[in-house]
Structure formats: structure tokens, C-alpha cells
């Protein structure tokens with residue numbers, strides 16, 4: 001299989017927002033943001049006079065110019081404990097431009113509009129902002145200390161606090177109990193294309209081209225923020241250079257570009273720099289967790305408690321949703337009698353946290369998979385054996401976990417065994433023993449993580465598809481789902497070919513244009529195939545039934561006698577290939593009325609993909625440098641439509657997951673200044689730091705949707721991170737090391753080794 | 761200042777500001793938008809093109825420095841989407857791209873690698889592409905594509 005998207009991407013390149021050469025944008029001016037260089041400060045004055053005089057400057061705008069917007073919506077009353085992914089309102093609201101106070105380095109304070117890009121850089125430097133610095137709230141500890149408040153009227157930095165109180169009796173029957181503080185560090189999503197938008201206001205209508213995962217959601221947000229009728233807004237998502245959850249809808253910078261185009265009456269373009277992107281888009285993860293796990297000496301886990309403090313950064317863009325998902329999935333794939341969770345969401349002077357590939361589930365898996373390894377070490381049992389004993393057995397599905405999620409289908413033990421066999425687990429352990437014996441400088445680590453995750457958590461939000469068959473035998477798909485690398489155009493064409501026999505090459509897929517597709521949700525939470533794909537399949541079946549009626553009429557046969565030859569894409573009387581009619585003829589016969597179907601599929605249910613990852617690392621005990629040398633996985637996402645596309649999702653996710661374990665972290669200093677704010681300091685994983693991956697196949701169909709599909713977009717990051725972390729710790733476990741926080745940089749691993757050696 | 765660059769075989773001449781980067785010259789003046797900008801610290805390689813046959817990050821070169829020289833971008837590799845260059849063909853066959861943003865730079869870096877080393881090992885491919893970041897593919901299929909393109913070119 002080759003993708004239909006690729007010839008264009010490989011020869012003339014995609015059309016990302018900054019590549020648009022539409023005539024409407026020919027006169028577009030450039031937007032450059034002026035951002036806060038300070039983590040926490042009062043704004044005591046902004047002087048834009050010098051910038052206004054600079055060459056090429058069209059306008060300089062600040063919060064004072066936002067006088068043509070509707071009043072902010074009243075406080076929703078949401079406290080963020082409902083588990084809904086909405087920003088907290090009221091005291092905690094996020095403005096468009098900073099008003100009176102800045103809360104993170106990178107927050108937009110003003111906007112310079114110039115004729116060309118270089119003029120913008122110059123003029124932005126001339127905007128003079130007076131700040132009165134305030135003590136910065138850095139990290140979870142700083143937030144909880146409460147000495148400085150981001151939102152004084154709220155009286156606290158804690159925005160959400162919920163969960164079950166600790167029940168000390170829960171661990172009473174345990175032979176062994178282990179507790180550990182775990183940091184799931186703050187990450188930058190870094191899609192290779194940063195955020196970008198272009199906007200035009202003409203004839204009472206706003207058009208926004210934006211690099212987004214969800215054109216329709218972006219339109220909804222725009223309508224609310226700018227006080228416009230959605231009918232007067234068109235949002236277009238052209239090619240999008242990666243999203244990873246960080247481009248859901250549209251955020252304040254994009255809203256400001258749209259507003260400014262209307263405010264000054266000129267088309268505008270904006271494409272952020274990478275350094276802006278690292279600080280002003282969103283970050284992910286950022287949880288401090290406390291795990292407590294207990295069980296019997298023969299390996300049965302009896303009780304588990306997970307306490308989370310979610311650092312949500314300067315603004316709460318998702319309420320309590322991320323730690324809610326972490327709590328929901330806390331028990332992982334294990335059958336544990338007693339599970340407790342509790343979480344807090346706290347504000348800090350750092351970039352706001354939002355979804356990042358996995359969004360709450362990698363954090364759950366990282367916690368329980370570390371906990372299982374700690375428990376195994378405590379009782380002196382092989383960690384894979386502990387997993388086998390506690391994994392939910394295949395005959396228990398559907399299974400409701402101790403943390404409250406109902407898993408649909410699974411073959412957890414089989415998945416684990418497949419990976420252990422595929423990797424040659426016994427041989428790896430033998431090799432590890434040999435290296436320990438000889439005192440090899442390069443010690444071998446073997447780390448395993450088993451997981452279950454939730455995809456399409458908001459399945460009832462549905463997804464749309466419209467399918468039209470034309471009188472030239474081609475077909476057009478309008479999908480509410482949205483592509484940014486996943487291969488929707490290919491996958492959707494495959495679905496049409498499978499149902500109707502219309503060749504993939506004759507199927508055009510259109511997404512991300514609200515004029516053409518007013519209803520839709522878009523792509524996040526690994527929802528595309530199981531919702532958008534099913535919607536399209538249903539539309540294709542409706543078109544098929546329409547086609548049957550028409551073909552029966554044309555061939556003067558009864559509908560029951562007609563069959564669709566999917567190989568040739570023709571209707572024929574059963575057993576009589578000589579009498580046949582093509583899709584083109586059927587569509588032509590219908591004429592104007594058209595051969596089309598519209599589906600909004602809202603009957604889907606969340607699905608629970610699962611799997612096991614095994615990472616083999618080599619750790620240089622003299623330098624602390626850890627290197628991943630093998631990565632073997634089973635990622636069972638139900639029935640697979642396209643193995644090639646599914647594997648591609650796994651590859652990318654694994655790389656990002658390994659990167660969290662070994663390299664990546666957004667670091668802030670005591671004043672709240674980002675220390676890793678460029679790609680020079682923030683270590684994106686490169687080709688040299690990864691091996692080729694060993695992917696094993698496993699398909700346990702979902703029963704809640706007709707494609708049998710579960711989501712595959714996020715599995716890689718969910719499994720790979722703890723497998724890699726466990727692997728590095730395993731490599732040095734013979735020195736008495738039980739835990740090292742991520743990222744497992746040479747400095748950290750080396751420090752752990754020296755400390756362990758000293759204490760011997 | 762006036763700059764004249766031969767881009768994909770055709771001459772492009774324009775009056776540009778002294779500080780104009782080659783990548784912006786290609787995108788805004790020559791109208792070739794396949795070459796992307798992925799960073800501002802010369803870290804990502806999305807902007808990789810060939811300058812006189814050797815790969816360079818076009819965000820680190822001034823348009824003025826390319827004056828009188830030859831530039832090849834991904835648009836110049838093949839005559840259209842029907843006839844792909846062997847490296848483009850291999851990226852397609854091996855699913856070596858997802859969102860496509862790193863792809864033009866990745867393809868040009870690979871072309872340059874294979875020109876210098878027609879039969880690289882997997883490690884050599886990985887090292888040669890160290891300066892080209894991809895956030896989507898985990899590099900797995902990119903490496904396979906480059907190795908496939910290499911064996912394709914080797915007479916068997």
C-alpha cells in the first residue's frame with residue numbers, strides 16, 4: 001500500500017498555512033507578537049509610540065484595543081472536577097492579550113503588524129512594556145507553598161482538588177508495601193510545523209486558515225471569543241505539519257490574529273518561530289505523583305494508591321481533565337482489588353499545560369508500571385512474572401477496573417507473552433547476567449511495560465461523513481475528521497473501495513473546511529478511524545443501498561437479485577455478469593438528486609487498546625549514558641485497516657515515548673525563566689539515538705463498533721516511556737538502585753550510580 | 761541588493777534586503793514553498809536544499825551567499841508527481857513520511873548522503889540524518905527508505 005497523499009508532499013511539498021498563496025492573502029500583512037520575557041509581573045505601562053513609527057508598521061495592538069469584543073461568558077460554574085476538557089472560567093480565565101499581569105514567559109502582550117516579516121522583528125523590539133516583577137511560582141512545590149498567587153482573587157494556587165481519601169486499612173493484608181514519589185516531567189510537543197494562521201475579514205465574513213486538528217471546534221471557539229455568528233466564519237485547516245494534541249481548536253494567539261484582521265480590516269498572516277512555539281503553544285505531562293503499592297510475597301497486588309498534583313501552568317486550559325483521565329486509567333491492565341486515586345490541579349508561572357500525545361494516559365501507565373517494578377523488586381520476583389499474575393485474564397472481559405474504567409476486550413497475558421518470546425527474554429536475562437558477572441562497563445537493562453489505554457473517550461461527541469458518487473464514477477468524501485500526518489486520505493479511500501468497489505485512486509477526500517463540512521469534531525484522542533471511519537463506512541453502506549435501488553430499476557431486476565461486484569465496482573444481476581451497470585451509470589441515472597449520504601455517527605463507545613513494550617538499553621556505568629538498542633512491542637488496537645499506517649503511528653509514538661524517558665524536559669529556573677526554550681537546549685530525539693523498532697502484530701477486535709477498530713495514535717508514547725525508564729533502572733538495579741526520575745540523562749544516571757556505590 | 765540564483769535550473773533574480781535568508785528567498789521570491797522553516801536555531805533541517813550539489817540548511821545561508829550559484833530544492837528533483845526521483849519513490853514505497861513537513865529537507869539530505877556514500881549502512885544513514893528532525897515517523901521508515909533507495913541504485 002502506498003499513500004495517496006504522498007506524491008504531492010514529496011514533489012511540491014504540502015500546503016501548510018505559511019505556504020498559502022491564495023489571492024485573498026496577496027496583500028496580507030505579517031503579525032509579530034510581543035511576548036512577556038518575565039514569568040510573573042504586573043504590567044504598569046505599555047508604550048507603543050516608537051514601534052508605530054518604525055518602517056513598514058501598519059498597526060501595533062494591545063489589550064487596550066480589545067474594545068470590540070463581547071463580554072467574556074459568565075462563569076460556567078465548572079470547577080474542573082467534572083472531568084470535562086474545558087478551561088476553567090471565572091477567576092481563572094485566560095485573556096487574549098495579557099491584561100495588567102503576565103503569568104508566563106511567552107504570554108502575548110502586544111502585536112505588531114508590518115508589511116514584511118523582517119520589519120516585524122525590528123518593530124516588536126521597540127514596544128516598551130514596564131513590568132513590576134512578582135515572585136514566580138515555580139513547579140508544584142511553589143504552587144502548593146502559596147506564597148505568591150497567580151490569581152489573588154481565587155485565594156489559592158489550587159484550582160481543583162478531588163479524589164478519595166487515603167484508606168490506611170487498604171494495605172493491611174499486604175506482605176510488602178512500597179511508596180515512591182515520581183515526577184512525570186513537563187514536555188514540549190514540538191510539531192515540526194509550529195502554529196500558524198492567516199485571516200481575512202471581508203463582506204461581513206471571517207476566513208481563518210489555521211494549523212489545527214479541528215476546524216469545526218476552532219470555528220466554535222472563534223464565534224464565542226469574537227462574538228460572531230458561526231455562519232459568518234469559515235475555518236480552513238490546510239495541510240497541518242503535526243499536532244500531537246497541541247493544535248486542538250485554536251488558542252489565544254490564533255484568536256488574536258483573527259480579531260486583528262477584522263479590527264484593522266486587512267488580511268494577516270502569522271507563523272510563529274520555533275522559540276515562540278516552545279514557550280507559547282502548550283506543554284504536556286507535568287505531574288508529580290505519589291504511588292503506593294502493596295501485595296503478597298507470591299506476587300499478587302492487593303492495593304494501589306495514586307496521588308497526583310497536576311502542574312497546569314499559568315492557565316487551566318483543560319480544567320481537571322488530564323489528571324481525571326490519569327485517575328480513570330490508574331489501575332492499568334491489572335486486576336487489583338483496591339485502587340484509590342486523588343488529584344489536585346495547581347497554577348504555576350509556566351506555559352499552560354494541555355493535551356500531548358496520550359494526554360493523561362501515559363502518566364497513568366508510567367505510574368503503575370514503575371510501581372509494579374518497585375513492588376517486584378521489593379518481593380524479589382521477576383517483574384514480568386508479577387505482571388503475568390496480575391494482568392486481567394482474558395475471560396474477565398468486559399472488566400471494570402479498580403479505578404472505574406470498563407475495558408471492552410483484551411488479551412493482555414497473550415500480548416505480554418508474545419513480546420517476551422519475540423524479544424528472547426530468557427536470552428536477554430542471560431546476557432545481562434553475563435555482563436554483571438564480568439563487570440562490563442556497558443550494563444544491559446531490560447524494561448517491560450504493559451498498558452491499557454482509553455481512546456475516543458468522548459465517542460458520544462460523534463463524527464460526520466458525507467459521501468457523494470459522481471456520474472464519472474469518482475467519489476468525494478467530506479469528513480469531519482482531520483488529518484495531520486495520519487493518512488486519512490488513504491484510509492478513507494480504502495474504506496470506500498472496500499464497500500463500493502470504487503478504486504481508491506478515484507476517491508477524493510476533503511477535510512478541514514467548515515464551509516464544506518460545517519459539522520464535525522476532528523482529530524484527537526485516537527478517535528479518527530473508530531468514529532470518522534465508521535461514519536464513512538455507514539455512509540458508504542447507505543450509498544450502496546441507494547445504488548441498489550437505482551441499478552435494479554436500470555437493469556429491470558428485483559433489488560434482491562442484484563449484487564455489487566466489489567472487484568470491478570459494477571452492479572450486476574446475480575450470476576449474470578453480462579448484465580451490469582457501473583457506478584458512473586448509476587450516478588448519471590440519478591442525475592441532479594445525486595447519489596449521496598450524510599452520516600453523523602454518535603453511537604460509538606470508547607475503546608481500550610492494550611499492549612506490552614519491551615525496551616533493551618545499554619547503560620555506560622562510567623558516564624551514565626543510556627542507549628536504547630532494541631524496542632519490541634505488541635500494540636493491539638483491534639482490527640487493523642491499514643497495517644502500514646498503523647505501524648507508522650506506532651513508530652512515531654515510540655520515538656516520542658523514548659524521548660520522554662531519556663532526553664526531553666522543559667526546565668525552568670527559580671525565577672520561572674525557561675532554560676530549555678529552544679531546539680538547541682530541548683533535546684528532540686534524532687535518528688542516531690534510536691534503533692529500528694520490532695513491531696509484533698496482535699488484533700483483538702473491538703465489539704463496540706462495526707470496524708472492530710480501536711485507536712492507535714497514542715499507544716507508542718504510552719508504552720514506550722515506562723518500558724524505557726524501567727529498562728535503564730533495570731540496567732543498574734544490581735547496584736541497589738530502585739528508581740530514577742525521567743529524563744534519564746547521563747548526569748542523572750551517573751549521579752544515581754555514584755550515590756549507590758558510595759552507600760555500599 | 762540584487763541577487764541572482766539558479767534555482768532548479770532556472771534563473772531567479774531579485775532585489776532583496778541584505779539580511780534575506782536563502783530559505784525566504786526560495787519561498788517568497790522564487791515561490792517555491794516546499795522548503796520549510798522548522799526552527800530558528802539551525803537545528804531541524806526542514807530547510808535543507810542542495811547548494812552547488814551539497815546539502816545546506818538554507819536558513820543558515822544568506823540569499824546573497826547563493827548569488828551566482830546553483831540551488832536544488834525538492835521541487836527540482838523530479839518533473840512532476842508522476843515521475844519520482846528514486847529517493848522520493850523510496851520514501852513513498854516505505855511510508856517514510858507522515859505530515860510531510862520534514863520531508864522536503866529529509867529527501868534532500870538523503871539525496872546528498874547517497875551522492876557521497878552510495879551504499880551506506882543503517883548506522884551511516886542514521887548519522888547522516890542526525891541534523892534532520894522528524895516528529896512523526898520515529899525515523900524507522902525514513903531509514904528504511906534511504907536504504908531501499910541505495911539498494912535500488914546499486915547494480916545487482
Ligand code: FES
Nearest residue numbers: 798802804805819
Ligand atoms: S529551519 Fe531548522 S535548520 Fe533551517
Ligand code: FES
Nearest residue numbers: 858862894895896
Ligand atoms: S513527517 Fe511529520 S515531521 Fe517528519
